[in-house]
Amino acid sequence: MVATNGTSTLDLDRAGTRPGALIDPFLRAITYLRVSVTDRCDFRCVYCMSEHMTFLPKADLLSLEELDRLCSAFIAKGVTKLRLTGGEPLVRRGIMTLVSSLSRHLESGALKELTLTTNASQLEKYAAELKSHGVERINVSLDTLDPDKFRAITRWGDLAKVLAGIDAAQAAGLQVKINAVALKGVNEDEIGGLLAWAHGRGMDLTVIEVMPLGDIGEDRLDQYLPLSMVRAGLAEHYTLEDIEYSTGGPARYVRVKETGGRLGFITPMTHNFCESCNRVRITCTGTLYMCLGQDDAADLRGPLRASESDDLVHAAIDEAITRKPKGHDFVIDRRHRRPALSRHMSVTGG
Ligand code: SAM
Ligand code: SF4
Numbered sequence: 001m002v003a004t005n006g007t008s009t010l011d012l013d014r015a016g017t018r019p020g021a022l023i024d025p026f027l028r029a030i031t032y033l034r035v036s037v038t039d040r041c042d043f044r045c046v047y048c049m050s051e052h053m054t055f056l057p058k059a060d061l062l063s064l065e066e067l068d069r070l071c072s073a074f075i076a077k078g079v080t081k082l083r084l085t086g087g088e089p090l091v092r093r094g095i096m097t098l099v100s101s102l103s104r105h106l107e108s109g110a111l112k113e114l115t116l117t118t119n120a121s122q123l124e125k126y127a128a129e130l131k132s133h134g135v136e137r138i139n140v141s142l143d144t145l146d147p148d149k150f151r152a153i154t155r156w157g158d159l160a161k162v163l164a165g166i167d168a169a170q171a172a173g174l175q176v177k178i179n180a181v182a183l184k185g186v187n188e189d190e191i192g193g194l195l196a197w198a199h200g201r202g203m204d205l206t207v208i209e210v211m212p213l214g215d216i217g218e219d220r221l222d223q224y225l226p227l228s229m230v231r232a233g234l235a236e237h238y239t240l241e242d243i244e245y246s247t248g249g250p251a252r253y254v255r256v257k258e259t260g261g262r263l264g265f266i267t268p269m270t271h272n273f274c275e276s277c278n279r280v281r282i283t284c285t286g287t288l289y290m291c292l293g294q295d296d297a298a299d300l301r302g303p304l305r306a307s308e309s310d311d312l313v314h315a316a317i318d319e320a321i322t323r324k325p326k327g328h329d330f331v332i333d334r335r336h337r338r339p340a341l342s343r344h345m346s347v348t349g350g
Pocket of ligand 2 (some may be wrong): 041042043044045048049086087088119141154345
């Protein structure tokens with residue numbers, strides 16, 4: 001059963017049974033935390049970062065122990081799904097220590113899923129270890145299978161390494177979902193090829209509309225491709241059947257009849273999905289963003305460092321959730337060429 005705001009009553013029941021569970025003013029249960037463990041990355045994707053980024057001084061970052069403490073505070077408050085992201089999560093030094101320590105919450109049953117979103121550049125090295133710590137599914141971002149285009153989009157990336165990472169992940173038994181950002185005039189003719197490749201390897205594919213986050217030194221209107229056009233293009237070659245499948249995220253899925261695989265569309269620009277939002281995000285400096293598309297935030301590093309007890313952190317989280325907004329209002333058109341928000345996607349990890 002689904003409440004009028006899209007929150008399933010099952011979610012509310014599940015979170016509501018815990019004392020101090022996180023329910024926002026619109027009765028959405030907050031059960032999903034995304035953690036950006038670093039703002040740094042070994043790529044410079046054209047839609048995500050400018051070529052010359054200034055990153056945070058390492059001293060400003062939460063330590064791995066502090067990240068663990070913060071994640072554990074959210075888990076104590078009913079968060080059941082945790083995604084590590086970035087920047088590139090696998091370039092954070094010692095990241096496997098964090099994955100390993102968080103896996104105790106999987107073992108206790110408090111956490112249902114520990115996962116990550118990665119560019120896969122380092123995945124060959126870490127895939128087996130991720131699996132051994134209880135990670136079952138990961139998202140890999142990949143916008144093209146053409147090595148030259150891949151280099152152009154990521155500025156610094158090597159497609160062969162990414163493909164080796166995906167091979168290693170599948171060999172380790174990880175379920176892989178591919179995320180591709182649809183870019184006008186760049187990969188719009190390739191989405192069908194990506195689909196056939198991903199489904200041929202037993203991986204779901206999700207396409208994402210480019211969002212106006214952060215100054216990237218380019219015009220967003222030049223990049224923006226509405227997914228309605230991608231879908232129309234795919235429908236000329238494939239039979240797309242609407243299905244009810246949901247991972248609890250913003251993607252709407254279809255089944256591709258010819259391949260049997262699933263294809264997701266994330267359309268923040270053309271279709272607002274905020275009514276069922278169950279998530280919040282923390283940055284690597286311990287700032288809590290209650291919405292990907294709004295600036296309002298809460299500092300959790302101060303309360304975390306002020307006391308060894310978690311009481312102050314719990315109080316700060318509770319207070320922040322009372323400020324979770326109803327939704328975002330991104331616009332990219334000729335009158336709105338500037339970023340809707342000054343922060344880059346790598347701050348909150350998408
Ligand atoms: N580095 C990792 C990766 O690329 O998977 C994790 C962080 S990255 C910020 C997370 C996701 O955000 C990626 O799938 C990326 O394609 C997407 N992304 C980055 N900037 C975006 C933007 N402006 N609009 C839409 N998606 C974006
Ligand atoms: Fe790095 Fe991911 Fe941003 Fe690309 S999308 S620059 S891989 S953080």
